[in-house]
Amino acid sequence: MCARRFLIIIFVFTLMVVAGAFAIFQFGGNVLLKEATPKGHFQAAAANGDPNYADASSWIARPGLPNDPALWLPDGVARPATGNAAVFYIHPTTYLANDRWNAPLIDARDTALRTNLFVQSQASAFNATGEIWAPRYRQAAFGAFLLDSTDARKALDFAYADVSAAFDQFVKESGDRPIILAGHSQGALQLMRLLREKVVGKAAGKRLVAAYIVGWPIDTDSDLPGLGLPACTSAADTGCILSWMSFAQPANPSLILDQWKKTRGLTGGDRSPENIVCVNPITGTRNGAATADANPGVLVPSASFASATLLPGSVGARCEKGLLIINGTIPPLGPYVLPGNNYHVYDYALFWAAIRRDAARRLATWQR
Numbered sequence: 001m002c003a004r005r006f007l008i009i010i011f012v013f014t015l016m017v018v019a020g021a022f023a024i025f026q027f028g029g030n031v032l033l034k035e036a037t038p039k040g041h042f043q044a045a046a047a048n049g050d051p052n053y054a055d056a057s058s059w060i061a062r063p064g065l066p067n068d069p070a071l072w073l074p075d076g077v078a079r080p081a082t083g084n085a086a087v088f089y090i091h092p093t094t095y096l097a098n099d100r101w102n103a104p105l106i107d108a109r110d111t112a113l114r115t116n117l118f119v120q121s122q123a124s125a126f127n128a129t130g131e132i133w134a135p136r137y138r139q140a141a142f143g144a145f146l147l148d149s150t151d152a153r154k155a156l157d158f159a160y161a162d163v164s165a166a167f168d169q170f171v172k173e174s175g176d177r178p179i180i181l182a183g184h185s186q187g188a189l190q191l192m193r194l195l196r197e198k199v200v201g202k203a204a205g206k207r208l209v210a211a212y213i214v215g216w217p218i219d220t221d222s223d224l225p226g227l228g229l230p231a232c233t234s235a236a237d238t239g240c241i242l243s244w245m246s247f248a249q250p251a252n253p254s255l256i257l258d259q260w261k262k263t264r265g266l267t268g269g270d271r272s273p274e275n276i277v278c279v280n281p282i283t284g285t286r287n288g289a290a291t292a293d294a295n296p297g298v299l300v301p302s303a304s305f306a307s308a309t310l311l312p313g314s315v316g317a318r319c320e321k322g323l324l325i326i327n328g329t330i331p332p333l334g335p336y337v338l339p340g341n342n343y344h345v346y347d348y349a350l351f352w353a354a355i356r357r358d359a360a361r362r363l364a365t366w367q368r
Contacts, residue, residue, distance in 0.1 A: 049105075050162075053169035080127070087179070090135070093142045097111075201228065217243075234284065244324040
């Protein structure tokens, strides 16, 4: 039992590091810089051969895959009748090693365990609306977010090439069904590029129910027009973007946003922390507010992370200055809140049932 508890603690700690990679990148300081920056220069060959997305082994989740983690459900939640949407989900950074700039497609270390956990706890929110495709991709190592360098940019481009190829296969297999796109952290960043290059103005864009770009800031003026889609302003909107970053009070996003605001937006304009898109997942509305009793369920894991339950009516949220400020009685999700009361790790868990409801509602509207 002691050994098991120790492994659980280590596992959760590494989960914190994964989520913290985004924040560490924004710190702009020397935190973990020497230890985490990948060794040497970017080499495509180090990430092994190109994936074949016609092969089921190149997917973490897809229709017909045995032991599909996206089909997981919390305790007490009945298996739903699956809707007719096709869902494309991009997982966040789970590769913690610094031996290369991009992870192998299949890593024999703990990367697979962490990746499955994210697919299980995040992508599962959409399994009532349709079948889920979640590709393995040669993700940029979390150290790639520490520097604005040629190597880091090449690593992110390399990861995107896999995501793009997987999406092409997804579009081919999903037929003419409505589609939902979702991602978190690095997955959200890759999804932003995917929208610009593969969705908006293309045939897939006509089928888009909504895009959930979670855990990455989007500037209303300098990013949103470049994405080619509006933010969702009501719970009935379709063909729109939902985006949020979860913080508790007192919220201090400076460690994230001080560096982000120095970068240029997708349209070339300035970025401003006061101008960040916030769509409340509880209300489904831009700049919305909701009390705790409106939240249908926070995903609360068991001590062993082997299961989870839904706790309704505990956490409310309101959009404030671009952040999603949570309130109410926050359940014991784990002690891994990032600096500034940043709940980045829990962006999906805090609103798991609300996301599920939101996706089903938008799909119904799209079908009408």
